[in-house]
Amino acid sequence: MSSAYLLIALSLLMLGVAIWVFFWCVDSGQFDDIEEKGAAALDGRNLPGEESEPPKA
Amino acid sequence: MSVSAAHLSWQQQGDQARTLFFAEGMRCANCAAAIRREVGALPGVERIDVNLATSRVSLAWNPSQLPLAKVLATIESLGFRPVPLSGESTVRERDRQRRSALKRIGVAGLVSMQMSMYTVGLYAGAFSGMDADMETLLRVTSMLLALPVLLYSGEPFLRGAWLDLRRRSLGMDTPVALALVLAFAASAWNTFTRSGEVYYDSVAMFVFLLLLGRYIEQSLRRGSLDASEALARSLPAQVTRVNDSGTQRVPLGDVQAGDKLRVARGAVVPVDALLESEAGILDESLISGESLPVSHRAGDRVMGGSVNVGGVIEVIAQARAEDSTLAAMGALIERAQAERPPMALLAERAAVQFVSVILVLALLVAGVWLWFDPTQAFAATLAVLVVTCPCALSLATPAAVAAASVRLSRRGVMVTRAHALERLAGIDTVAIDKTGTLTGEHIRVVAVHTLGELDTAHALRVAAALESGSTHPLAVAFAEVPTAGLVPVQCQEVAGEGVEGSIEGRLWRIGRAEWVARLAPTASDPGQFSQARVWLGNDSGLVAAFELGDGLRPGAGAAVESLRRDGLELVVISGDRPAAVRQVAQELGIAKAYGGLDPQGKLSAVRELQRQGRRVLMIGDGINDAPVLASADVSCAMGQGAALAQSASDLLLMNDSLAAVAESITTARGTVRLMRANLRWAMVYNLCAIPLAALGYVPPWLAAVGMSASSLYVVWRAHRFAHVPQQSLPVRALPVSAVTV
Numbered sequence: 001m002s003s004a005y006l007l008i009a010l011s012l013l014m015l016g017v018a019i020w021v022f023f024w025c026v027d028s029g030q031f032d033d034i035e036e037k038g039a040a041a042l043d044g045r046n047l048p049g050e051e052s053e054p055p056k057a
Numbered sequence: 058m059s060v061s062a063a064h065l066s067w068q069q070q071g072d073q074a075r076t077l078f079f080a081e082g083m084r085c086a087n088c089a090a091a092i093r094r095e096v097g098a099l100p101g102v103e104r105i106d107v108n109l110a111t112s113r114v115s116l117a118w119n120p121s122q123l124p125l126a127k128v129l130a131t132i133e134s135l136g137f138r139p140v141p142l143s144g145e146s147t148v149r150e151r152d153r154q155r156r157s158a159l160k161r162i163g164v165a166g167l168v169s170m171q172m173s174m175y176t177v178g179l180y181a182g183a184f185s186g187m188d189a190d191m192e193t194l195l196r197v198t199s200m201l202l203a204l205p206v207l208l209y210s211g212e213p214f215l216r217g218a219w220l221d222l223r224r225r226s227l228g229m230d231t232p233v234a235l236a237l238v239l240a241f242a243a244s245a246w247n248t249f250t251r252s253g254e255v256y257y258d259s260v261a262m263f264v265f266l267l268l269l270g271r272y273i274e275q276s277l278r279r280g281s282l283d284a285s286e287a288l289a290r291s292l293p294a295q296v297t298r299v300n301d302s303g304t305q306r307v308p309l310g311d312v313q314a315g316d317k318l319r320v321a322r323g324a325v326v327p328v329d330a331l332l333e334s335e336a337g338i339l340d341e342s343l344i345s346g347e348s349l350p351v352s353h354r355a356g357d358r359v360m361g362g363s364v365n366v367g368g369v370i371e372v373i374a375q376a377r378a379e380d381s382t383l384a385a386m387g388a389l390i391e392r393a394q395a396e397r398p399p400m401a402l403l404a405e406r407a408a409v410q411f412v413s414v415i416l417v418l419a420l421l422v423a424g425v426w427l428w429f430d431p432t433q434a435f436a437a438t439l440a441v442l443v444v445t446c447p448c449a450l451s452l453a454t455p456a457a458v459a460a461a462s463v464r465l466s467r468r469g470v471m472v473t474r475a476h477a478l479e480r481l482a483g484i485d486t487v488a489i490d491k492t493g494t495l496t497g498e499h500i501r502v503v504a505v506h507t508l509g510e511l512d513t514a515h516a517l518r519v520a521a522a523l524e525s526g527s528t529h530p531l532a533v534a535f536a537e538v539p540t541a542g543l544v545p546v547q548c549q550e551v552a553g554e555g556v557e558g559s560i561e562g563r564l565w566r567i568g569r570a571e572w573v574a575r576l577a578p579t580a581s582d583p584g585q586f587s588q589a590r591v592w593l594g595n596d597s598g599l600v601a602a603f604e605l606g607d608g609l610r611p612g613a614g615a616a617v618e619s620l621r622r623d624g625l626e627l628v629v630i631s632g633d634r635p636a637a638v639r640q641v642a643q644e645l646g647i648a649k650a651y652g653g654l655d656p657q658g659k660l661s662a663v664r665e666l667q668r669q670g671r672r673v674l675m676i677g678d679g680i681n682d683a684p685v686l687a688s689a690d691v692s693c694a695m696g697q698g699a700a701l702a703q704s705a706s707d708l709l710l711m712n713d714s715l716a717a718v719a720e721s722i723t724t725a726r727g728t729v730r731l732m733r734a735n736l737r738w739a740m741v742y743n744l745c746a747i748p749l750a751a752l753g754y755v756p757p758w759l760a761a762v763g764m765s766a767s768s769l770y771v772v773w774r775a776h777r778f779a780h781v782p783q784q785s786l787p788v789r790a791l792p793v794s795a796v797t798v
Contacts (some may be wrong), residue, residue: 004191008175008198015171015202022163026156 073103074120080137081154083112087221087228087409091135095224096128114139136220158275162268165210168202169261175199176258189251196248196255203257207241211264213271227412232419236442237263243435256439263443263761270765274772296327299371309378316374320365328361329381330372338367400454400479400732408450411743415445422751433753440750444760445743453735456772460779461728469712470721477707480691481725483672487620487718488663490677490685491631491638491652494695494715495613495645496606502534504604509597516601518543520593523556523567531591532556534605555591567593574599606637609644616715617645623719626671630654630662630685659685676718677706693718731778735771742767 025031069075083089089107092114096105101123106115116128129139175195182192208215214237217230240256240263247253295306297319304319309327312318317333320326326339332353340350341363350366353359359372361381378384419441426434462472472478489495505513521538522545545558545565555568557576566573573594591603620627629650631638638652651662663685666673675689686692686706694706710717746763749755755763 005194008194011171011174012198012202015167018167019164022167023160026159026163031156031159 069120072119072121073117074125075115075117076125077113077115079112079140080107080114080132081112081140082137083107087226087412088137088217090409091224091226092132092137095135096131099123099128099131102128135224136216158268158272161210161212162265162272165206165261165265165268168206168210169258169265172199172202172258172261179255193248193251196244196257199255199257200245200248203241203244203260206261206264207237210268211237211260214264214267227409227416229408229412231412232415232442232445233263233267235416235419236439239435239442240439254435256435259439259758262758266758266761266765267443270769274769297321312374312378314374314376317371318374319369319371321369322365322367324365326359326361326363326365326372327381328374328378328383329376330359330361330374332357332359333371333373334369336367337365337370339363340366399476400736404450404454404736411445411450415442415747418747418751426753436756437751437753440753440755440760441747444746444750444755444763450736450739450743453739453771454732456775457728457731457735457778460731460775461724463779464724465717465721468717468720469710469714470717471709471711472707473709474707477691478725478728480672481674481708481722482729484625484674484691484722484725486626486628486666486671486673488628488630488666488673488675488689490659490675491629491633491641494610494676495617495629495641496609501606501608502538502603503606503608506602506604508599508601511600513601516593519560519565520567520591520601520603522560523548523558523565523593526550527556531605534591534603563595565593565595567591570599570602606640609641610715612714612716614645616719617647619716619719620722621646623722625722628662628666630659630675632656632659656684660688663688674718674722676715693721727778731774735774738771739767 092107093105101119104117132139179195214230214234218234221228221231237260240260244255244257247255296309298305298307299317299319312328332355335355337353338350339359362383419438422441423434423438426437461478465472507513507516517538518541521535522540522543524532524535526548527550543560545560548558550556554572555566557566566576570592573592576594577596577598590605592599593601627647629638629642629647631652632654633652635652638650642650663673672690674691675686676693677686692706693708695710
């Protein structure tokens with residue numbers, strides 16, 4: 001029976017870690033723009049802040 | 058970020074100042090109504106318009122009576138966050154909002170997954186017997202997890218409901234918040250008294266699904282923001298001015314006509330200007346709807362708001378920012394958004410009443426179930442509160458209208474009146490002014506008939522040489538014809554007859570047929586070319602006949618054809634000579650044509666059509682046709698530049714092409730269909746869902762899915778309508794220079 005207590009405590013801990021990781025991802029901008037970057041790769045544009053030369057046509 | 062009045066830019070004219078800003082946190086018709094009511098009641102506010110679909114507030118007030126800060130404070134006290142429209146802060150604010158929304162969803166989602174584990178444990182325990190301590194432990198753990206979901210993730214709902222409560226009104230959040238608090242409170246009570254059921258998992262699931270639905274809905278709505286509005290927001294706050302000593306960054310407001318400005322690649326041309334650099338490539342899509350970049354040469358007019366997609370260019374400003382095309386467009390957009398279409402008004406009022414009906418209904422359901430079967434009462438009441446969706450009702454029309462204006466702005470059509478779309482859908486007759494719409498404004502040679510020795514090209518050259526010195530109005534028809542070095546000598550103009558002169562030793566006459574023919578000793582017969590207005594002849598008789606006309610605009614034929622295909626009757630109404638009007642009408646296959654009308658005559662022609670029960674769309678060139686445009690059911694003008702702002706018409710064709718008219722009518726019809734379908738859907742959904750929920754057939758989680766799905770469906774349909782596939786755009790020739798970009 002005591003194993004159940006331990007498992008509940010563990011599950012709470014893992015939940016906490018999952019939420020922390022998710023918050024970290026959001027704060028570091030991972031989900032800010034999920035479309036633009038993919039589209040930019042296709043049409044050869046540079047995103048603001050990227051300095052590399054576009055391929056010459 | 059707290060917004061102070063200093064962050065907002067505003068224009069002042071005399072006693073009146075105007076500004077535009079976002080009010081973040083607007084979720085429903087009720088929120089918009091609250092801002093309108095509370096701010097409208099402040100002394101010194103002359104007008105306030107709140108647009109729910111775009112979360113924009115447009116304000117006209119008297120700054121000497123009322124500081125802007127007071128208005129912003131009032132809006133903040135209502136629970137909204139005023140955000141300036143332009144530039145970086147909007148983007149930052151949007152990111153901030155998006156991130157916190159994602160975090161809320163994340164917490165709710167992860168917790169509901171975890172909680173379903175405990176719920177399985179509780180169910181299993183209920184079947185196979187479980188230690189009472191263990192059961193309490195699982196319930197308490199669930200409660201501890203549900204608490205952050207309710208207070209953190211569910212905060213938008215609770216806050217919305219609380220603000221509504223404080224305003225003593227009912228909003229969209231009221232039923233949801235009520236359901237959440239009730240479910241949590243009842244579960245907590247049962248946990249402490251160790252009795253009954255707990256609904257923690259339902260609370261978490263509700264919050265998760267409702268937040269998810271709202272998040273997707275808001276992303277879709279942002280995507281539908283009017284393109285020209287996005288443009289108005291993209292204007293830079295500072296521009297680079299070039300002077301003798303170098304370059305200098307100056308505020309946009311300081312730019313004067315005549316200033317030389319430098320526009321970097323990817324930057325927006327800030328004001329209407331002339332191109333100074335050798336060549337430039339500009340993306341004018343946001344202004345004219347032209348989808349391909351346009352190449353310009355030195356001296357060309359470039360419009361404020363076009364994006365420089367080529368190398369760095371320099372331009373000479375022609376107007377101040379507030380007198381440029383873009384500012385005029387902004388004013389028109391503002392005007393369009395100030396009004397709300399009749400159908401939207403109706404739906405908004407209905408949605409607010411709807412909430413109070415739901416609350417009464419939930420009370421009834423709870424009472425009836427308590428009477429017959431108390432164990433089911435709670436779940437059924439929750440389901441009724443959550444499943445009903447006033448959002449779909451209040452979003453149905455604004456979503457459709459926003460979608461339509463996005464779609465039209467891509468074709469270069471600007472809707473400047475809220476009622477325009479609804480009226481345009483009912484149009485059955487199109488009245489077109491000829492000059493400036495069907496035909497160009499300049500007289501041109503439309504046909505050359507030669508009678509003898511000369512070929513067409515030579516006849517044109519001689520004619521052009523003779524006419525080159527003439528001041529007669531018809532002479533401009535030959536202005537664009539190259540003379541190839543022919544110079545007439547002893548040129549003289551005979552009033553009312555024509556021009557006489559000798560070229561390469563030979564005497565020529567150009568003008569009226571009889572007069573030209575008199576130059577030759579023998580009479581010659583104009584024959585079958587009696588329609589021609591200008592004749593060329595020499596001593597051997599008539600040589601060539603020129604038909605003049607103000608040639609059809611490119612694309613006019615196709616545009617007329619597509620209007621006819623849509624089942625519209627076409628009428629040409631013009632002030633031009635009846636013969637010329639008839640000719641153009643014939644060429645286009647239009648049966649009804651009235652020529653020689655003065656503005657009053659045009660007006661009565663349109664009135665007459667209306668008396669016959671027709672609903673008339675009048676297309677004119679804007680400024681000259683103002684009275685007749687105003688009298689038509691819907692008016693459509695062509696125009697560019699600052700003159701736009703004076704235009705009273707409902708629709709504006711920004712790219713001078715008639716082709717967009719048929720497209721606009723199709724879009725308007727589609728929009729009205731979409732509005733009706735959306736409203737019908739919201740109605741049917743609620744009528745079906747409420748009885749089912751009241752009878753206890755809808756488990757609480759399904760109720761949350763149902764509500765989210767129903768408002769998502771409405772917005773998604775509008776979104777799909779706005780973004781029709783690009784293939785249906787008219788194919789345009791690719792400018793050579795654009796290919797290499």
